[in-house]
């Protein structure tokens with residue numbers, strides 16, 4: 001996900017981490033695990049605590065943009081140590097996500113019609129034909145924004161990257177599998193999140209605090 005749009009969330013998390021003396025990496029992982037679990041259908045994600053704070057900021061440009069090609073996106077996630085299947089598994093997060101900055105005239109437009117529920121409608125919707133541009137004029141005389149493609153329904157937003165990943169020969173099969181099985185989607189997401197949460201960390205020096213996730 002592009003960094004833009006998450007500032008308010010991470011700023012609030014920074015204040016909580018500072019107040020309680022925990023690292024920023026831990027608070028990000030903890031908040032993610034609690035948030036997903038609070039969504040109906042959301043799986044329980046392993047939570048390990050004890051990451052040290054980073055010693056320097058990450059360079060700009062490491063997180064893929066919705067207008068990047070599939071080659072670029074897969075290259076970036078592979079650099080980070082994740083497979084293309086794991087990326088598709090992680091995109092279950094877009095089932096409970098909205099856009100704010102791709103089209104700033106309609107902040108809060110979700111990527112499926114059930115953004116409060118961790119369900120696999122997202123994967124199925126992205127496979128439908130694109131018919132409308134969900135701007136204020138409901139598609140009439142309105143232009144697409146960078147990173148946006150036509151959505152199947154009014155009130156829903158479709159990212160170019162999701163559209164392309166759902167149709168690329170390297171990722172289409174995994175996409176369809178998750179669209180066919182809610183339980184596979186939930187368990188695959190939890191496994192991929194647990195892996196992503198440990199990238200660059202020494203798991204042996206962390207403590208398993210998963211019991212605090214209900």
Ligand code: HEM
Pocket residue numbers: 001002004005006064065066067073090091093094096097098099100101102103147159161
């Ligand atoms: C192909 C890689 C990805 C691309 C190109 C991408 C792109 C985007 C974009 C453009 C937005 C809307 C941002 C805004 O306008 O505010 C978004 C939202 C979001 N994405 Fe992704 N994303 C990707 C992967 C991921 C992954 C791997 C996760 C988590 C595991 C994730 C979680 C989210 C969440 C939670 C939101 C909603 C943020 C909010 O509600 O403010 N995304 N993503």
